[in-house]
Amino acid sequence: MSTLVEKINKLKEEKNAVVLAHCYQNVEVDEVADFVGDSLYLSRKAKETDADIIVFAGVSFMAETAKLLSPNKKVLLPRLESGCFMADMINVTQLREFKALHPNIPVVCYVNSTAAIKAESDVCCTSSNAVNVVKNIGAEEVLFLPDTYLGKWVEKKLNGKVKVTTYNGFCPTHLRLRVEDVEKSRMEHPNSKVLAHPECHHTVSEIADFVGSTKEIMDYVKNTDFAEYTIATEKGVFDRLKRDYADKSFYLLSDKLVCQNMKWNSLDDIYNALLREEHEITLDETTSKKAMDCINKMFEITSPKQIGRV
Ligand code: 13P
Ligand code: SF4
Secondary structure, eight states: OOOHHHHHHHHHHHHTEEEEEETTSOGGGGGGOSEEEOHHHHHHHHHHOOOSEEEEESOHHHHHHHHHHOTTSEEEOSOTTOOOTTGGGOOHHHHHHHHHHSTTOOEEEESSSOHHHHHTSSEEEOTTTHHHHHHHHOOSEEEEESBHHHHHHHHHHTTTSSEEEEOSBOOTTGGGOOHHHHHHHHHHOTTOEEEEOTTSOHHHHTTSSEEOOHHHHHHHHHHOOOSEEEEESOHHHHHHHHHHOTTSEEEESOTTOOOGGGGOOOHHHHHHHHHHTOSBOOOOHHHHHHHHHHHHHHHHHSOGGGSOOO
């Protein structure tokens, strides 16, 4: 009798499908994934592939972005429940109110946003290229949404040269971390390097040894030869680093670092989505066109090197 992994792989072949998995997914998902990485890297893979079907093991804004970049492909989200709390913190009415409060200022939206929000923003960014996007816009001030902590981190990285006025969204997963967690971890593992995501509260980022996106954190481990690393981002990153670097030690800063939305997908869900071709992402034409302009603007003002790859 064939295993679930074998069954998924057979279906993939029969249907000319690929599975893209975000590195916050349950690590078992990698067994059937054609590509594993951060959200933008996966979207680019979605665009490049000649597959007819893309199963996106991630959250809904990522599957939407893949659909925007590959409108003629069937994009499936294995579990409809997998939204993103941060992306859901702003709707179009709230965005319009925010813009009305700060008129005539370019709007930068983090890729963790719905297609409708992208459609009403000027340029998109990811955590890997946010600093360059804001810098390359060439404005003295930008509006940044939904994540206030990423926006303020960008402002700091640019030494305050660009005023970043942020919407008050946040990631509940990263915001669970406190300064006390870092202090406790440093007592237990004094030689370990603390690597934090810029979605963390600024008090945590300020005391980390390194702050960077998912890709930058993984690259930091790859390119340094410390013996110990403390991971202050979602558990999936920790699980993959532990699996891939057996000669190094990793600690998860807190066991609260789990994004429930990212953990919905099981191998069963991927199998069912592929078998039944269910939970297809559809977007209306007007929204898609405007959202694509916002994404294309990001490509225009950043070099391909900025795009996240794990
Ligand atoms: P990436 O853009 O690095 O894939 O991160 C997505 C995310 O949800 C971070 O919390
Ligand atoms: Fe959204 Fe936070 Fe989960 Fe990322 S970790 S998908 S920002 S809720």
